[in-house]
Amino acid sequence: xxxxxxxxxxxxxxxxxxxxxxxxxxxxxxxxxxxxxxxxxxxxxxxxxxxxxxxxxxxxxxxxxxxxxxxxxxxxxxxxxxxxxxxxxxxxxxxxxxxxxxxxxxxxxxxxxxxxxxxxxxxxxxxxxxxxxxxxxxxxxxxxxxxxxxxxxxxxxxxxxxxxxxxxxxxxxxxxxxxxxxxxxxxxxxxxxxxxx
Amino acid sequence: xxxxxxxxxxxxxxxxxxxxxxxxxxxxxxxxxxxxxxxxxxxxxxxxxxxxxxxxxxxxxxxxxxxxxxxxxxxxxxxxxxxxxxxxxxxxxxxxxxxxxxxxxxxxxxxxxxxxxxxxxxxxxxxxxxxxxxxxxxxxxxxxxxxxxxxxxxxxxxxxxxxxxxxxxxxxxxxxxxxxx
Numbered sequence: 001x002x003x004x005x006x007x008x009x010x011x012x013x014x015x016x017x018x019x020x021x022x023x024x025x026x027x028x029x030x031x032x033x034x035x036x037x038x039x040x041x042x043x044x045x046x047x048x049x050x051x052x053x054x055x056x057x058x059x060x061x062x063x064x065x066x067x068x069x070x071x072x073x074x075x076x077x078x079x080x081x082x083x084x085x086x087x088x089x090x091x092x093x094x095x096x097x098x099x100x101x102x103x104x105x106x107x108x109x110x111x112x113x114x115x116x117x118x119x120x121x122x123x124x125x126x127x128x129x130x131x132x133x134x135x136x137x138x139x140x141x142x143x144x145x146x147x148x149x150x151x152x153x154x155x156x157x158x159x160x161x162x163x164x165x166x167x168x169x170x171x172x173x174x175x176x177x178x179x180x181x182x183x184x185x186x187x188x189x190x191x192x193x194x195x196x197x
Numbered sequence: 198x199x200x201x202x203x204x205x206x207x208x209x210x211x212x213x214x215x216x217x218x219x220x221x222x223x224x225x226x227x228x229x230x231x232x233x234x235x236x237x238x239x240x241x242x243x244x245x246x247x248x249x250x251x252x253x254x255x256x257x258x259x260x261x262x263x264x265x266x267x268x269x270x271x272x273x274x275x276x277x278x279x280x281x282x283x284x285x286x287x288x289x290x291x292x293x294x295x296x297x298x299x300x301x302x303x304x305x306x307x308x309x310x311x312x313x314x315x316x317x318x319x320x321x322x323x324x325x326x327x328x329x330x331x332x333x334x335x336x337x338x339x340x341x342x343x344x345x346x347x348x349x350x351x352x353x354x355x356x357x358x359x360x361x362x363x364x365x366x367x368x369x370x371x372x373x374x375x376x377x378x
Binding site: 031032033034035096097099100103135136137138141142143148150165167168 | 225356
């Protein structure tokens with residue numbers, strides 16, 4: 001079953017997990033030519049809004065909210081893929097720079113996809129991966145850990161076809177992140193066609 | 198069969214380098230997904246490498262030549278003109294098949310006034326079948342505004358520039374020469 005998650009082009013988890021939720025917000029600093037301010041601002045806003053909540057809609061407590069440290073992925077210091085990591089929800093803030101940082105398989109999302117692929121049933125079901133585009137980019141054409149993102153069924157594609165623009169004025173950015181957080185908390189795995197099977 | 202190679206030709210300078218970097222970033226992020234390579238001199242040429250040889254090799258192999266046009270590109274840079282003329286030469290010698298010449302309006306200018314006559318007279322361009330009289334003869338990739346009028350890249354407006362770059366890349370991918378297009 002877990003090995004089939006990616007074979008089925010499906011990235012999901014959390015369906016059978018009833019414990020606390022620990023969010024990990026993954027972002028990278030912009031490469032030359034990218035927006036330097038948007039990603040850290042967006043990550044900070046996600047952290048702020050999630051940290052302010054006690055529990056999700058299913059009464060699962062929200063225990064911790066962590067973000068990547070600036071430059072962490074470029075430095076190769078990852079905290080999400082180790083056996084002692086207890087994140088339940090991994091949120092990838094997708095930009096072109098993010099794709100490049102993950103292209104060689106050493107980035108956080110690349111390692112998370114590998115982790116899900118290798119994990120046992122329980123671990124896979126305890127973890128959810130969410131994707132959010134935070135700048136205009138061709139995220140579905142990104143290739144990460146050998147997988148084209150557009151061919152994976154993220155049931156947790158936070159932005160769907162709508163861009164979540166980190167570079168928008170702060171008020172619009174805040175509204176967009178708020179909507180994304182609401183979707184994070186409202187998602188009901190038992191009722192989701194992609195999570196159920 | 199080798200992958201399509203996109204050569205990004207631009208005038209070095211704060212604004213133009215930033216635009217080239219931004220275009221290169223968005224292209225590089227999907228290069229593997231779409232199956233192509235990108236050549237940008239600052240990215241592909243490392244210290245100690247033969248810079249001219251690397252550029253010449255890329256010019257000889259590129260399938261898509263994308264030039265970020267501005268007046269400085271035309272007037273102040275021999276290197277830009279050398280790249281442009283090499284691409285035009287290959288284009289004309291191949292019977293207008295390769296490389297695809299794709300221009301981007303990087304700043305307000307009049308491309309139809311940038312004529313190739315003097316380059317042909319002094320031998321910088323030699324062709325038995327000259328196809329181009331002026332840069333305005335080439336279809337521009339863009340960017341285009343909502344009324345489909347050519348506009349220049351908004352180098353100082355991040356969000357608008359992002360949208361323009363997305364439009365350019367969509368048009369570039371639709372120009373042909375990529376798998377499945």
